[in-house]
Amino acid sequence: MISLEGIHKHYTSDSRRLHVLKGVNLSIDDGEMVSIMGSSGSGKSTLLNILGLLDTYDHGAYQLGDTVISAGLSEAKAAQLRNRFIGFVFQSFNLLPFKSALENVALPLYYQKIGRKARNYRAEKLLDMVGLGERTKNMPNELSGGQKQRVAIARALITDPRMILADEPTGALDSATTDDVMTVFKEVHRTGKTIVIVTHEHDIAEQTERLILLKDGQVERE
Amino acid sequence: MWDLDRWQEIGHTLSRHKLRTGLTAFGVFWGIFMLVLLLGAGNSLKQGAIDRFSGNTNTIYIWVGSPTQYAYKGFAKGRRVDWNIDARDMLRKKLEGAEVVVEINELGGWQAEQYIVHNKRSGTFVARGTHPEVALNSGYAPIKGRFVNANDYDQKRKVAVLGAEVYKQIFEPGEDPVGQSIKIAGIHFMIIGVYKSIIASENSRRDDSRILIPNSTLRTAFNQTEYIGSLRIKPKNGVSAVKVEEQALALLKEYHHVHPQDTTAFGYYNTEKNYMKVVALFNGLNAFSWFVALGTLLAGVIGVGNIMLIVVKEKTREIGLRKALGATRGSIVGLIIQEALVITALAGYIGLVAGVAILELFAILLVKFDIPGFGAPSINFTTAITALVLLIISGLLATLLPAHKAAAVNPITALQDD
Known part of the structure; x- marks a missing residue:
């Protein structure tokens, strides 16, 4: 289970101190598929960064499964936990242009110091799972938007993470491709993975089990 | 990795x-x-x-220079030092930093050329007295035969080593000179070798135009028993040639009653300074x-x-x-x-x-x-x-x-x- 209790986060911008998250309480069960929505400035990106261990919080408590994530988590520890427990899917895919689909998918395992052969074996299986078994050697510029996002999903899955964090995963896709990608997410969800999708699209949110609405740095409704 | x-x-x-x-x-x-x-x-x-420098990186040469500048110990100024072989022997005894002290004579005086004859060919060249030790650091390489050795020197043998230019002038091309005889100022010498200066310099031709004979032979055969032309001093390993030069000059001045401040009575050249x-x-x-x-x-x-x-x-x-x-x-x-x-x-x-x-x-x-x-x-x-x-x-x-x-x-x- 993922649980956040009374999470506060401040930013200082132009000597102004902004209170972005104002005591967020949230819990997500293992295997749940939830979406987070909120208007611009509601704090959803900050929440996603804290959930993804890309940023730290000021006050509160965060527990990721059995691991307590402290407020002053070191950068090295955060990198290690991200690599082991969290898979990221971004709006703009963020594939490395000079690596093939297979190499992109295998990249997180490189940072676990897993051998090339084992990495590639697992990457091939995942690409097969997302329907790109024939495209392993293709470079990103040889793939469509939907295919790129499926590669990104395979990359997010390769470390067998506890949670997939998707930030506007369909924001750059047309409606048909969006459906394809959401189908993949649902398939992944069926395997028991926890999926958190940040979106501003209602029809995406409706496809998740639970919607968390953020407003002014607080959870307004679940 | x-x-x-x-x-x-x-x-x-x-x-x-x-x-x-x-x-x-x-x-x-x-x-x-x-x-x-x-x-x-x-x-x-x-x-x-x-x-x-052909290995002469710390060699001191001393010769008699101009007349004395000062009156000293009862001797008037303007006197030219009259030295002889005793000066060499004195330095060998007293000059502590020296490894080798040898005298160098040239037949007829410094750079004086002699009439050299071989069969029907002849020429004029400098005949210089040399020492076995000198050969090792003079930048000469034998191209035929050998150089003057200790036996030649000790036994005052009438042997000669020709410079390459001398050989060229008084022998036919390809002719083996070793064992043949030449006449230097009327005295027969047996040729034991031919040398060539190994250092390419403007002095190479001059160096290769000499005939080298044991200095002991030169002094006795040409009546220079007591005479010395110049002294050549090599310091011991690790001893500064500049220091040895100063000591040698001081000893020579004292020995020949020359004022210590006199700067012209002896000429000198120290390769270490240039080196x-x-x-x-x-x-x-x-x-x-x-x-x-x-x-x-x-x-x-x-x-x-x-x-x-x-x-x-x-x-x-x-x-x-x-x-x-x-x-x-x-x-x-x-x-x-x-x-x-x-x-x-x-x-x-x-x-x-x-x-x-x-x-x-x-x-x-x-x-x-x-x-x-x-x-x-x-x-x-x-x-x-x-x-x-x-x-x-x-x-x-x-x-x-x-x-x-x-x-x-x-x-x-x-x-x-x-």
Whole structure:
């Protein structure tokens, strides 16, 4: 289970101190598929960064499964936990242009110091799972938007993470491709993975089990 | 550890901007190339200059000079010192720093030429008395036969070694002179060898136009038993020739009742002084070469640092992604440093090899065209390794800032969509 209790986060911008998250309480069960929505400035990106261990919080408590994530988590520890427990899917895919689909998918395992052969074996299986078994050697510029996002999903899955964090995963896709990608997410969800999708699209949110609405740095409704 | 992925990424980064990488690498290449060339050329000139001393890097020559400048111990000024073989023997006894003290005579006086006859051919040449010890550091190499040895000297044998020019003039080409006889000022000498000056200099022809005979023979055969032309003194190992020269002059002045302040009664020449000047000059040149080349190298390395800063800027998003996927600071820093080191080490190594190749080529040309005044242009192994180590350290230092910037990339801002 993922649980956040009374999470506060401040930013200082132009000597102004902004209170972005104002005591967020949230819990997500293992295997749940939830979406987070909120208007611009509601704090959803900050929440996603804290959930993804890309940023730290000021006050509160965060527990990721059995691991307590402290407020002053070191950068090295955060990198290690991200690599082991969290898979990221971004709006703009963020594939490395000079690596093939297979190499992109295998990249997180490189940072676990897993051998090339084992990495590639697992990457091939995942690409097969997302329907790109024939495209392993293709470079990103040889793939469509939907295919790129499926590669990104395979990359997010390769470390067998506890949670997939998707930030506007369909924001750059047309409606048909969006459906394809959401189908993949649902398939992944069926395997028991926890999926958190940040979106501003209602029809995406409706496809998740639970919607968390953020407003002014607080959870307004679940 | 061999990491194919990392090398692939480095290869990709470097090949993505071939011109930029090439120009950056050229800066480093040029720095090390210039360093090798300048040091090699400096060594060549230095060796050429040192070779001119033909081993006489600390030899003192003393002869009787002008009349005395001062009245001293009952002797009026304007007296010319009248020395003889006793002066040599006195120095052998009292001059503690000296290894060898020998007298050198020339038949008929300094540089006086003698009528030399061999069969029907003849010529005029200087006949000089020599010593077995002198041969070892006079820059003479026997091209036929041998040099004067201790037996020749001790037994006052009537043997002669011809300079190459003498041989050319009084023998038929290809004729073996060893064992044949020549007449020097009417006295027969047996030829035991022919020598050639091994140092190519403006004095080579003069040196090769002499006939060398044992000085003991010269003194007895030509009635110079007591006479000495000049003294040649070699200090002991580790003893300064300048000090020995001062001591020798003081002893000679005292022995011949010459005022200690007299500066003209004895003439002298000390090769150590000139040698030290040459060494100092070339050490200066060497330092200047390092200064210029290191400056060039520094510019190249700064270029690498600059390029790596640009690389980091261009790769900000990529670095952010890698961090999000679990890359640690260390792995990011390692990637940047490795990229820079590949450029510096590879370009530097090519510069080093190219520089050494050019030096080797010059060395071949110098020998082929027999160009005098230069030694073989080369740099020693230690210098080459020092240059490479300096290069790698400089490369590392130049990469510290870009690597630090890369490590500090915030994945949140790096991954923000525009």
